Amino acid sequence: MNSFWKQNKGIKKSGLMCLLFLLLSITGCSINQPRTVAIASAHPLATQAGFEILHQGGNVYDAAVAVSAALAVVEPSGSGLGGGGFWLLHRESDQLDTMLDGREKAPLAAHKDMFLDVSGKVNPRLSLDGVLAAGIPGMPAGLVHLSKHYGKLSLAQSLAPAIRYAAQGFAIDSRHQKLLAFRKKSLNQHAETAEIFLDKGQVPAANSLLKQSDLAQTLEQIAAKGHAGFYQGSVADKLVNAVQQDGGIWTLADLQQYQVIERPVVTGAYHDMTITSASLPSSGGIVLLEALNILENFDLKAVDPITRKHLIVEALRRAYHDRALYLGDSDFVDVPVEHLLNKQYAQSLASHIQANKATPSHSLTGEPVTKLGGRNTTHFSIMDNQGNRVAATLSINFPFGAGMVASGTGVLLNNEMDDFVSATNSANGYGLVGGAANAIAPEKRMLSSMTPSFLQDGQRIAVLGTPGGSRIISMVLLAALDFNAGQTPDSWVKVKRFHHQYMPDQILYEKKGLSTTEIDALQALGHQLKQSYNYGNMQAVQLDTRTGELSAASDHRGVGFADVQRIK
Numbered sequence: 001m002n003s004f005w006k007q008n009k010g011i012k013k014s015g016l017m018c019l020l021f022l023l024l025s026i027t028g029c030s031i032n033q034p035r036t037v038a039i040a041s042a043h044p045l046a047t048q049a050g051f052e053i054l055h056q057g058g059n060v061y062d063a064a065v066a067v068s069a070a071l072a073v074v075e076p077s078g079s080g081l082g083g084g085g086f087w088l089l090h091r092e093s094d095q096l097d098t099m100l101d102g103r104e105k106a107p108l109a110a111h112k113d114m115f116l117d118v119s120g121k122v123n124p125r126l127s128l129d130g131v132l133a134a135g136i137p138g139m140p141a142g143l144v145h146l147s148k149h150y151g152k153l154s155l156a157q158s159l160a161p162a163i164r165y166a167a168q169g170f171a172i173d174s175r176h177q178k179l180l181a182f183r184k185k186s187l188n189q190h191a192e193t194a195e196i197f198l199d200k201g202q203v204p205a206a207n208s209l210l211k212q213s214d215l216a217q218t219l220e221q222i223a224a225k226g227h228a229g230f231y232q233g234s235v236a237d238k239l240v241n242a243v244q245q246d247g248g249i250w251t252l253a254d255l256q257q258y259q260v261i262e263r264p265v266v267t268g269a270y271h272d273m274t275i276t277s278a279s280l281p282s283s284g285g286i287v288l289l290e291a292l293n294i295l296e297n298f299d300l301k302a303v304d305p306i307t308r309k310h311l312i313v314e315a316l317r318r319a320y321h322d323r324a325l326y327l328g329d330s331d332f333v334d335v336p337v338e339h340l341l342n343k344q345y346a347q348s349l350a351s352h353i354q355a356n357k358a359t360p361s362h363s364l365t366g367e368p369v370t371k372l373g374g375r376n377t378t379h380f381s382i383m384d385n386q387g388n389r390v391a392a393t394l395s396i397n398f399p400f401g402a403g404m405v406a407s408g409t410g411v412l413l414n415n416e417m418d419d420f421v422s423a424t425n426s427a428n429g430y431g432l433v434g435g436a437a438n439a440i441a442p443e444k445r446m447l448s449s450m451t452p453s454f455l456q457d458g459q460r461i462a463v464l465g466t467p468g469g470s471r472i473i474s475m476v477l478l479a480a481l482d483f484n485a486g487q488t489p490d491s492w493v494k495v496k497r498f499h500h501q502y503m504p505d506q507i508l509y510e511k512k513g514l515s516t517t518e519i520d521a522l523q524a525l526g527h528q529l530k531q532s533y534n535y536g537n538m539q540a541v542q543l544d545t546r547t548g549e550l551s552a553a554s555d556h557r558g559v560g561f562a563d564v565q566r567i568k
Ligand code: DON
Pocket: 373, 374, 375, 376, 377, 395, 396, 397, 398, 416, 419, 447, 448, 449, 450, 467, 468, 469, 470, 472
């Protein structure tokens, strides 16, 4: 009797638990749970801006507007109003996944051969420094769209922290100083730009205050007038005047025509992990999934560490080879996305990988591509404990973009035109070469490697991404494998990085990223190896869907800040 009663109570209890569980899943696990949000970004002031907006009643999308705009001010080397990027969104209430494509576009007067000199040779400086290097910015349009269609607060409210940082100034850190030193020569070519960022032509002392009053006013215009505050009226006039005075080709029509595009995301699965990532015009999602599809044909958890690295390298080699051959803006070229993401296709690529021998890149059919990644751009990740989330990777390409502020606007121009192929077989700033799919054409978006991503398994959801040029995709891949191995955000951002991108035919690895034994063993398999400075600046957050617990991590290679806060 006693035992029956106990058993019966047990049944009752589990029945109640089931009902509760059902209710919780229907309501998104929110009953009586305090609201918490995790943010990881590349700068403490940007993370703080996001929390400020959440504490004012904003949702994660308002916070994303605040973080994006703050980064444009406090990390001007990485992204900005003069640049662009991709915001990957998930909304729990209707299970919407979407990507806001705020990538820069080639101006209407751009043409395929615009970076060639009279003798038909590429002049590499033209696509890197100054006005011709700049695509039509997408960042302001992205901020407006995100706020209008997904936020709860006004755009002005979400932009307020960024406006304050620009008007009142903030103390620069050592990372900012290093990147200024890297681009000092270009910045010094333009008096107004040097005036803002340098101190009598030199890198300012640590902790100096950087005030950007023109930028504050441009942000104010966007706060007051939305899209038109940047793409029309006085800001647009100033941008076009500045560009044309320096011999550039922007017109008011370019700015007036710029629109954000909402694109379907790229999704796939690797064992029990689902991946949601950036679609074209970023190559990120496609290359990431193709490499994971190839790797699914091997038991990575069972092989020794050297074979594991060899297999990852071989998968990357093949996925980047296809990037080079096929990928470009899908509004302009036909890209065989379904074929590239087909599991059977991956199986056939995997079947040519030899366990004990590197495949020389030149033996893969097709023409060669890529070299190194860059050193800037930015990423942030936000998620609340209901699962609403944003992964955003934003860029002006090189540190401080084209090295020029459009006079009177505080807006640093991007040098994203360099992500196009200037001429077949001619390497760009990262050493990338490519073909027709990524050739310059008016209004086309240049191919990107930015890979803002969500990962999910039965127990956890992750939001992550990083800057790092062409190496972005391999960094996200290594982090995804670490997630799949059950590790936490702190571990994903710390993973020692190695990379292969088909051409140049070499494994690039971080200092201490490979042990001497691994280096010797990989060389014996026929790989070329090259040591790199430490790279990337990954920002990651995770939700444990069973406990509702959030965690966050910011890459120790940067100066970013990750936090989880309870929001009333
Ligand atoms: O869109 C791209 O792929 C590049 N413009 C990103 C540049 C970048 O990440 C520079 N990095 N550290």
